[in-house]
Amino acid sequence: MPLPSSDRPDVTARLREALLAADFTADGLLELLGAPAYTALARSETVPALRATRGDGAQASLVRLFLLQHPVPYARVADVLPVDVLLESGWLVRAEDGAGGTGELRATVDVRPYGGPDGEDWFIVSDLGCAVGGAGGIGSRDEGVVLGVGGASTTLAGITVRKPVASALDVGTGSGIQALHAARHATRVTATDLNPRALHCTRLTLALSGAPEADLREGSLYEPLGDATYDLIVSNPPFVISPGARLTYRDGGMGGDDLCRSIVQEAGERLNEGGYAQFLANWQHVEGEEWTERVRSWVPRDCDAWIVQREVQDVTQYAELWLRDAGDHRTDPAEYAARYDAWLDEFEARKTRGVGFGWITLRKSGATEPSVTVEEWTHPVEQPLGETVQAFFARQDYLREHDDAALLAEHFKLAGGVVQEQIGLPGAEDPEHVVLRQHRGMRRATQVDTVGAGFAGVCDGTLSAGRILDAIAQLMGEDAVLLRDRTPAQIRLLVEQGFLEPVGQ
Numbered sequence: 001m002p003l004p005s006s007d008r009p010d011v012t013a014r015l016r017e018a019l020l021a022a023d024f025t026a027d028g029l030l031e032l033l034g035a036p037a038y039t040a041l042a043r044s045e046t047v048p049a050l051r052a053t054r055g056d057g058a059q060a061s062l063v064r065l066f067l068l069q070h071p072v073p074y075a076r077v078a079d080v081l082p083v084d085v086l087l088e089s090g091w092l093v094r095a096e097d098g099a100g101g102t103g104e105l106r107a108t109v110d111v112r113p114y115g116g117p118d119g120e121d122w123f124i125v126s127d128l129g130c131a132v133g134g135a136g137g138i139g140s141r142d143e144g145v146v147l148g149v150g151g152a153s154t155t156l157a158g159i160t161v162r163k164p165v166a167s168a169l170d171v172g173t174g175s176g177i178q179a180l181h182a183a184r185h186a187t188r189v190t191a192t193d194l195n196p197r198a199l200h201c202t203r204l205t206l207a208l209s210g211a212p213e214a215d216l217r218e219g220s221l222y223e224p225l226g227d228a229t230y231d232l233i234v235s236n237p238p239f240v241i242s243p244g245a246r247l248t249y250r251d252g253g254m255g256g257d258d259l260c261r262s263i264v265q266e267a268g269e270r271l272n273e274g275g276y277a278q279f280l281a282n283w284q285h286v287e288g289e290e291w292t293e294r295v296r297s298w299v300p301r302d303c304d305a306w307i308v309q310r311e312v313q314d315v316t317q318y319a320e321l322w323l324r325d326a327g328d329h330r331t332d333p334a335e336y337a338a339r340y341d342a343w344l345d346e347f348e349a350r351k352t353r354g355v356g357f358g359w360i361t362l363r364k365s366g367a368t369e370p371s372v373t374v375e376e377w378t379h380p381v382e383q384p385l386g387e388t389v390q391a392f393f394a395r396q397d398y399l400r401e402h403d404d405a406a407l408l409a410e411h412f413k414l415a416g417g418v419v420q421e422q423i424g425l426p427g428a429e430d431p432e433h434v435v436l437r438q439h440r441g442m443r444r445a446t447q448v449d450t451v452g453a454g455f456a457g458v459c460d461g462t463l464s465a466g467r468i469l470d471a472i473a474q475l476m477g478e479d480a481v482l483l484r485d486r487t488p489a490q491i492r493l494l495v496e497q498g499f500l501e502p503v504g505q
């Protein structure tokens with residue numbers, strides 16, 4: 001299906017105006033459809049929304065047209081939209097066959113209302129039937145199909161550091177969602193994609209959302225950028241590890257996790273000093289190799305890194321996930337079996353036992369000894385995490401600047417919302433474990449010993465860490481020197497993970 005013209009800003013502006021006038025917004029949809037139908041739509045289930053839009057209203061017509069991709073009678077569309085110019089510029093077409101009936105119109109793209117972080121009314125333009133991958137898989141199996149916003153897109157948007165910057169780069173922009181977010185806090189936004197159709201959708205998304213134009217470049221990864229460098233790089237790349245490239249939106253066309261490795265490794269040269277690069281990625285868990293070492297080896301020189309593995313799937317779960325994503329489970333069973341088999345062959349050849357999914361953040365610090373943290377945290381977190389990410393790197397700087405002696409002279413306070421949990425057998429006098437738990441951000445939990453728990457409990461910024469340890473030593477009848485010797489590692493961890501905050505930082 002040809003895409004609407006991106007050279008008619010006048011038409012895009014009129015369409016935006018009409019959509020807003022009809023309250024075709026994220027909030028408006030929630031009100032019209034109700035939460036169950038609204039969230040079902042986000043799972044690609046359309047029946048509840050079809051039932052909720054049986055009436056004649058303007059919003060109902062727009063939902064049927066742009067989200068459910070049903071034909072709508074000309075007269076009903078004309079009540080809401082400037083039909084003739086939208087037909088002329090390719091946003092709408094006349095329904096061709098008897099199924100649609102004469103005098104009915106269809107949309108050529110999915111236009112999905114999306115609420116920005118400050119309540120902005122944005123619209124994401126993508127291919128029909130592909131706005132989300134749901135239980136039935138995507139609606140098209142064309143190689144160059146452009147997907148809308150999915151869980152991965154919003155995860156990356158949520159973890160991105162949102163400080164004001166001069167330049168931002170979105171690699172593999174797709175429908176343009178990351179570029180749209182970046183336009184709020186970056187003076188210049190550049191977006192690349194291998195797929196020209198994706199760049200076209202991005203141009204429409206930005207224009208229809210009322211955002212400034214971006215510098216759009218066609219080509220692979222950083223290749224179309226010359227030697228330009230950026231303050232922020234984001235990418236939700238085609239990270240799927242598959243037996244062969246089929247769908248551009250997810251299969252990068254390189255073997256195994258090579259595409260993720262390349263995009264991370266090459267980011268070092270593309271970042272300005274102090275800049276962040278943030279990626280979603282998949283990595284192989286290879287027999288006889290620590291996954292942590294594999295991803296650690298991707299970190300470029302001069303960069304600090306924080307890598308979080310959020311999930312691991314075995315090879316069968318992984319193959320099934322992506323077979324379903326493409327709708328392969330709805331094809332001929334023999335074809336499905338052959339594809340599944342090919343996927344497992346590929347993993348076997350690469351000695352891959354599982355696949356990790358996670359977040360990679362780099363910060364170009366230029367430090368002689370960069371700090372690289374690779375960890376697994378699979379529990380729920382509180383998005384958005386952009387500020388948490390920035391604070392993590394600030395704490396790394398702090399810890400790098402303070403050796404153990406300096407740390408003991410510092411004052412700390414317990415971060416807000418941290419609670420202590422005692423775990424042990426019911427009725428037991430003493431807990432077996434003491435756990436500190438955060439209720440914000442990463443929502444971390446960490447086990448501490450009695451000294452750690454006591455220390456954290458006293459930290460209100462009044463006494464230095466060393467003085468607190470001396471008091472604890474006296475209470476417990478321990479040698480104060482030994483305690484001062486063995487505790488800084490625990491304090492370091494509590495600071496690194498955000499349980500303790502240095503006073504005055």
Ligand SMILES: C[S@@+](CC[C@H](N)C(=O)[O-])C[C@H]1O[C@@H](n2cnc3c(N)ncnc32)[C@H](O)[C@@H]1O
Binds near residue numbers: 192194249
């Ligand atoms: C998973 S989609 C992400 C889309 C969007 N940025 C988001 O967050 O929803 C990956 C995008 O990367 C593009 N792509 C695939 N191979 C690429 C390559 N080698 N270089 C640049 N982009 C590529 C695809 O066309 C697709 O638009």
